[in-house]
Amino acid sequence: MKFRPVATIVVCACVALLIIGITTYMSQDTENEHATGEASISVVDNTEKIIENVFPKDKVVDVKITIDEDDFQSMMDNASAEEVKTASVDYNGIHYDNIGVRTKGNLSLRSVVSMDDSDRYSLKLSFDEYLSSQTLYGISKINLNNNYSDASYMREYLTYELAEQMGLPTPGYSFVNVYVNDKLWGFYLAVQQVDEQYLESNFGNSYGALYKAEMMGTGSDLVWIDDKISSYSGLAMKSESSNGDILIDMINELNNGTNIEKYLDVEEALKYITLQVVTNNTDSYIGSNKQNYYLYEDDGIFKVLPWDYNMAFGGLGKSSLLIDEPTQGALAERPLVAKLLEVDEYKEKYHEMIQNATEGYLSSATFKERVTQVSDMISSYVKADPSAFYTYEEYETGVKQLIQTNDSQVSNMNQQLDGTIASSGDGSGSGFDMGGFDKAGGGMGGRGMGGGQMPTANGTDGDYAVAAITPPDGKEAGGVAPTGEAGQGGGFNRGQGGGFPGGGQGRSPGFPGGGGFGGNQANSAPQGTMKDVIITLVALVVLGLSCVFVLLYKRKRI
Missing domain, CATH: 1.20.5 (Single alpha-helices involved in coiled-coils or other helix-helix interfaces)
Incomplete structure (x- = not known):
């Protein structure tokens, strides 16, 4: 040869x-596995890397979005459409191409849309939008929440922290500085989507049926309607596979049976209810919108998963709740609360959970210390936030109001627990939200990205109406906006009747690609990675x- x-x-x-x-x-x-954010086979390894690199609790990380200027402007101009655009993202130094990015939200989205000069939308990053195998240590999607209606910037952060302490399955979360095309866009809270990685790390599997309770539709109150899964449109399926028979069985047993533990993790459900009550979060199952929670079927047993807490600590204006009748509307219309608290054993556990929270994380000294620690970590970022809804002075006031509100709520709950004041009423619930959004650092008062105050809004929710207020003159927002000059933003006070400002329900995000989760694929052709x-x-x-x-x-x- x-x-x-x-x-x-x-x-x-x-x-x-x-x-x-x-x-x-x-x-x-x-x-270079660390630098690329590639998922490990080990869930434990992924979880450790996520805690260290994606959702650290001791620092603020940078999230840098690079996107075509025209695409970004189109996304801002048509925010209600929640159109997915292609971008590159550097997440705490980990670079990705071919990321899907879009606006997101419900009340917050529609409210910012109605502002004249603010584009401070919450955003969703979809790592697997175009490449189904592309994730950030297994995470498919991360939400960048704009801290809408929270002058303190930390209501959601603190509530998730309490949820973790209570042992509830909690998504990853951390503060981030968001940049768009190398310009500081805003100071946000990043929250992990309830996705495969979340389910695997909390339950050891991700093959169960997943439902999200939404405001639009019926059945999210878990009241029995009939045995047709289509009758429960308010429980939007977020997994490719479903087990409608088991969901129907669970709702039937909850309303009409005597052995709910056959279908429901009762202890976790009690923890979920406790979290809503001790943080006075009526933008949840106990509120009039009956939303912002997930149901996950884990081998035939449903878990109640917490979600969305920017309105916690009285953000919707309610000053206190009856702990044994915390619902907006009749208690019987929320069987997850009514039926569980009918059982003495469950009610006793529930009261113990409340007491553990009020004597632990939420106790006056402990909560104040933690709020101060978080404020020390984020205050400089808040001051430099170019798109802030609030001035820095309003942030400082919001932090003080947050501490005061918690002290007041804890005192009220402790008196209910020891019998000094009533913990229940005539079955009609705790009433609807009272007062304005400005309670406890709420309200959209403060500065937007430009001039113009929030117009009066009419809606159809039947929960509360949103009206405009003009913030005090002569206050300047910290930092320089990426585009335009900072001016007066809108404010929210509660009006009579009505509901949220206009616009329909946005699309429900799916989970494109990968083990059991489906979603929408964009039309853009994917580009290859270096690998x-x-x-x-x-x-x-x-x-x-x-x-x-x-x-x-x-x-x-x-």
């Missing part, structure tokens, strides 16, 4: 390229090497 000299050179070159390609590939897979390029290069080298052998190989005749 003989080779021409040139063939020998070509073969050696191809082999060298092959070795280089394989070495580079392996190097990326091992040494894809390396794999292609190696394949081409091997193909070239094969061609060399075919063309230049000479066989001796026998």
